[in-house]
């Protein structure tokens with residue numbers, strides 16, 4: 470029999486909630502027909518704004534069956550090469566709206582697989598950015614790496630280009646699990662990738678693991694956590710597999726019979742977390758990150774400055790996030806901006822010297838308040854609701870009806886809620902329930918039909 474907090478959390482099995490990498494979440498962005506509003510938002514940025522740049526590379530050599538990212542399989546290099554030219558042109562169009570006194574402090578290459586880009590092309594791309602924008606001397610330049618594609622030439626190009634953080638996709642070290650998701654990746658590939666990066670001075674290493682994949686067991690999870698720790702990454706992300714075959718058709722290739730149920734998923738996360746925290750000395754951050762003591766993310770967690778963006782947890786405190794590439798999302802003080810996810814539409818806009826934005830979402834004062842509450846819960850597992858309301862110009866009781874929605878969680882000891890003081894805190898053993906608690910403050914989730922877009926809460 471399942472007892473304690475785990476049993477209480479499992480009562481909510483079947484609930485679907487967002488990952489809350491933004492609020493409002495992306496399904497609530499609205500179509501726009503032109504770039505004028507985005508141009509106005511860019512023009513209104515302070516002259517000394519710190520900027521963050523996200524570059525999306527939507528290509529992979531083969532499809533991992535679990536993949537929820539926006540990507541397309543291509544075996545040829547020509548589409549990647551063409552896309553790099555489009556990225557350079559897009560950067561030039563964007564740069565017309567950016568002042569040289571606005572510095573890039575964070576640059577992140579994500580995907581898909583940025584490792585698809587050949588060494589020379591990567592160097593050219595960064596060089597183009599350096600001529601178009603001002604880079605902060607201390608800029609963090611991060612790249613998502615598929616260890617299966619890494620070559621010494623590429624690592625050398627990253628190092629020469631100033632890349633100082635690498636995030637490796639590993640997922641699991643068990644070959645049965647990896648073969649079941651079409652991603653054979655023996656341990657030595659990840660080991661060699663980490664060694665090569667460090668040999669070239671790229672020392673800030675993140676590693677992605679997943680739980681809830683087919684054929685994973687509690688034992689295989691523990692072993693994978695141990696193997697991950699053996700590589701001594703600064704940060705480990707342990708993502709719960711979001712199975713949404715109605716949105717991503719290739720997920721139908723996953724044998725659902727081999728997928729662990731919610732109860733086992735809970736145990737898998739707990740077992741890997743315990744191994745990373747108690748055996749290997751990692752500190753938990755948010756709902757799914759583990760970092761070495763002394764890492765900047767551990768410090769941000771301690772002093773309450775941890776943030777969440779579309780890549781997950783981040784120490785990025787820039788004033789604006791600008792996106793390049795198809796489907797990329799930007800965030801400005803006024804709201805969100807998303808590029809077209811459709812290659813022909815994206816390409817037409819660039820060739821026509823237009824910014825390829827097709828969706829936007831201006832945020833209201835109430836959206837900002839709700840975003841702040843959700844971000845603090847996701848990052849700190851706690852929030853002072855009354856204080857957050859006041860800081861955002863509302864009365865302390867403004868979100869009291871949302872707070873009341875937490876009564877069942879409080880009764881089940883999943884969250885500690887002081888209804889009078891208006892504070893919420895979530896104990897570590899309830900990390901699985903954090904997104905459900907955030908959902909209580911999500912005004913958009915109540916709209917009919919949005920819930921089915923999301924993955925299971927547990």
Ligand SMILES: C[S@@+](CC[C@H](N)C(=O)[O-])C[C@H]1O[C@@H](n2cnc3c(N)ncnc32)[C@H](O)[C@@H]1O
Pocket residue numbers: 535536537538579580581582583613614615616637638639640677678679708709710711712
């Ligand atoms: C863009 S990929 C990382 C870089 C590279 N493409 C790779 O796979 O090595 C981003 C990460 O998202 C996570 N991810 C992908 N699909 C997911 C899903 N359906 N549910 C949860 N996490 C997922 C994986 O951990 C993956 O490493």
Ligand code: SF4
Pocket residue numbers: 528529531532533536537538540580581582615638
């Ligand atoms: S997980 Fe990474 S490599 Fe696999 S298909 Fe998705 S983006 Fe590509």
